[in-house]
Amino acid sequence: MAGLALAGPTGAVLAAAGDVRALLTRTELDRAGALRSAADRDDFLAAHALVRLCAGRLLGRPAQSLTVVQSCGACERPHGRPRLVEAPGTGVSLAHARGWVAAAAADGPVGVDVEAVDGTDVDWRTAGAVCTGKELAAVRSDPDPRRAFLRQWVRKESLVKVGAGTLDEAARLDLPVYGREPPRWRGWRLLDWGGTQAVGCVAAREEMRLRLLG
Ligand SMILES: CC(C)(COP(=O)(O)OP(=O)(O)OC[C@H]1O[C@@H](n2cnc3c(N)ncnc32)[C@H](O)[C@@H]1OP(=O)(O)O)[C@@H](O)C(=O)NCCC(=O)NCCS
Ligand SMILES: [Zn+2]
Structure with a gap:
């Protein structure tokens, strides 16, 4: 069965999700x-809220019946990769970025990221640190370098979140830049989306379906 990713503007998600506070745990x-x-x-x-709607839809159960918990390997704080108490075998992931959110659920590991495309210039120091030479050259020659960089960035972050690498290793996540085929990285399937305002990506072993809200 394909996994499911949902993404959209924060306002549209809040409008669709009902009483979001009733869905979340005290900790969240x-x-x-x-x-x-x-x-x-x-x-x-x-x-x-969206990660519950997503997992609920995938599993065919109410979002209210799902508890999201997070624990960190490095400190005592309740953050880090989310998981579902009621469905430990189902992978979940979520992301938020200035007015945009995304979530994903799958029958195994999944990682999602979203970034808002703003008008600022590319931070070339960051770009140089996280992109391979080939990626950087493609970003530089793109008519819209900012968007091209964020496109690569969300792909890399989705791979980091799925557990395929760490942010420090981002430059080693050498992704195809402009292939006609959907990008892949070592058996991980990457599904891109986005327009002029935001870009996102979800990484999973399995095929993912994407629904955009709003
Ligand atoms: C995972 C990471 C790349 C995402 O960061 P980001 O771009 O700032 O934020 P996004 O909105 O895209 O994603 C954040 C969400 O990813 C999830 N997440 C956090 N760490 C994660 C991890 N290691 N793996 C998978 N998902 C993770 C959380 O659900 C988080 O949302 P929340 O804080 O609201 O619960 C970043 O948090 C990171 O590098 N973490 C590892 C290092 C670290 O945080 N160490 C500190 C430990 S004290
Ligand atoms: Zn921590």
Whole structure:
């Protein structure tokens, strides 16, 4: 069975999700409450609600019946890769970025990322640190370098989140830049989406279906 990814603007997701606070755990609500900016809180709430909607749809059960937990390998804080208490074999992932959110659920590991495309220039130091020479050359010669860089970035982050590598190793995640075929990396399938305002990517072993909201 194919996995499922859902993505869209935070406002559209909040409008579709109903009472998001009723879906989240006390721990997640406390994390949201600690965020200073209302926009960041909304992004957090929307992404954490969306991951339940996504997994609920995949598993054919109500989103309210799913508990998301997170633990960190490096500290005691309740953050890190999310998992479902009720469905430990189902992989879940979520992402939030200034007004945009994404979530994914699959029958195994899955990683999703989304980034807002803003008008600022490419940070070439970051780009140089995370891209291979070939990727960097393609980004530089693209008519829209900012978007081209974010496209590679979300692919790499989705691979990091699926567990295929770490952010420090991003430059070793050498991705095909402009293939006509959907990009892949060592058996991981990558599914891209996006327009002028945001770009996203989901990585999984299995085929993924994507639904855009809003
Ligand atoms: C995973 C990571 C690349 C994503 O960061 P980001 O671009 O800032 O944020 P995104 O919105 O795209 O994704 C964040 C979500 O990814 C998930 N996530 C966090 N760490 C993850 C991991 N190691 N693997 C998979 N998913 C992870 C969480 O659900 C998180 O959302 P939340 O904080 O609201 O719960 C980044 O958090 C990272 O590099 N983590 C590893 C190193 C680290 O954090 N160490 C500190 C430990 S104290
Ligand atoms: Zn930690």
